[in-house]
Amino acid sequence: MTDTASHSRRGLIGAAAGLGVLAATDPLRALAAPRKRPDVYGKTSWSESIMMVYLSEDLRTGISYRICRFPDLDDTWVWLQVIVDGQMYAYTDQYLPCTTARNLPDSAMATYDGPGTRARMTRLGTSADLRSMSFSFQGGCHPGTGAKEGPGQVPVSVEGVFWPSRTHPHDQTGRVERTGRIEATVRVGGKSYPIADIAKQHEQTQTGPRFLKGFSYCNMWNAESSFLGLFASDRGYGDYEIGASGQEVKTYAIVKPAPIRRFAAVLADGSRVEGVAHAAISYQIPVYDQIWLGTMVSGVVDGRKMIGTINDWRPQDQAYPASV
Incomplete structure (x- = not known):
């Protein structure tokens, strides 16, 4: 065709x-x-x-x-x-x-x-x-x-x-x-x-x-706080904010796509933040001739309840850790 x-x-x-x-x-x-x-x-x-x-x-x-x-x-x-x-x-x-x-x-x-x-x-x-x-x-x-x-x-x-x-x-x-x-x-x-x-x-x-290289992107929030984390083989960034204060995420890792996903981040001050996300709605978007995997999630980040999205692009190229 x-x-x-x-x-x-x-x-x-x-x-x-x-x-x-x-x-x-x-x-x-x-x-x-x-x-x-x-x-x-x-x-x-x-x-x-x-x-x-x-x-x-x-x-x-x-x-x-x-x-x-x-x-x-x-x-x-x-x-x-x-x-x-x-x-x-x-x-x-x-x-x-x-x-x-x-x-x-x-x-x-x-x-x-x-x-x-x-x-x-x-x-x-x-x-x-x-x-x-x-x-x-x-x-x-x-x-x-x-x-x-x-x-x-x-x-x-x-x-x-x-x-x-x-x-x-x-x-x-x-x-x-x-x-x-x-x-x-x-x-x-x-x-x-x-x-x-x-x-x-x-x-x-x-x-x-x-969308040339694979990545996993986590974006979660509530009324007072927000967590961003990008996991990829060649780059990464993130941000964790509580109220008016925030810190840069220096390292971030997340396990492979699943109904329950755990992730962890190390902040600029050296402290560690852990999170877990539960999939509520998983969906697909055609991008070029491939499939973007999106998930609407609820979960807990650093003890705080949040909602948000986790997106995975070219997950077959990602070296997801077995645990975090």
Whole structure:
């Protein structure tokens, strides 16, 4: 199967469906014409991504929303997973068009979207000094947790605003991560779910290839504290914060993907922090021609109850320890 045929199969639900059905079932595709699948894997090119994650304490409501742009390669990715009443609905498209404009970190405003789509995030303030971020989505999603690409049949919309409260320091160039609050409304199949709670947000710009090497990324939080840990063969970073105080994570390790995962970190002052995460919802996202493994979790970090996400990319390349 050629790249063009593969893209047509995933993105257009079969040529016989026609643009009229397509527009009715998936507003994200309503104005986007069929085109050749962009090739961004392994490419050295400017790229930029912005993301927001929210989970309720019981993990029965959630939003994980990301837009990634490759302005010089004419490609935009949109990932959305929403959880309502404990059920996940997801939209993924790696092959939307992209304008040539760049969202520079020091710009006073930045808009992430794809031409002709109804997926958008708008940052007010610079990347390092965010004032707020609005976000919206409207399209057809797939029910379930499988790695499905293109439009689904369940109408979903998301609209809201994120306001930052604290930024997490770490040494990965071009990436800013923070905790804050959101007010949002999720609509699934005509039913509305209002949200006003804690959320996480990050923005990252780079020129190197994305998702070329494997990693495991842990992001957990509660109202007073936050833990970040990245485990990879060639790099690692993290941050552990309690209230207004925080420390850099110097080393971090986590066991292989499983329903219960233990992890440990050594902080800048030499103290050790241990944690355990219990999988609540595990899901898959197609990235290039591979599968991203995501998990919504609850657990305990350093004696503190937290919720969050653990993401594993190319786990077959990771040398996970047997224990920590």
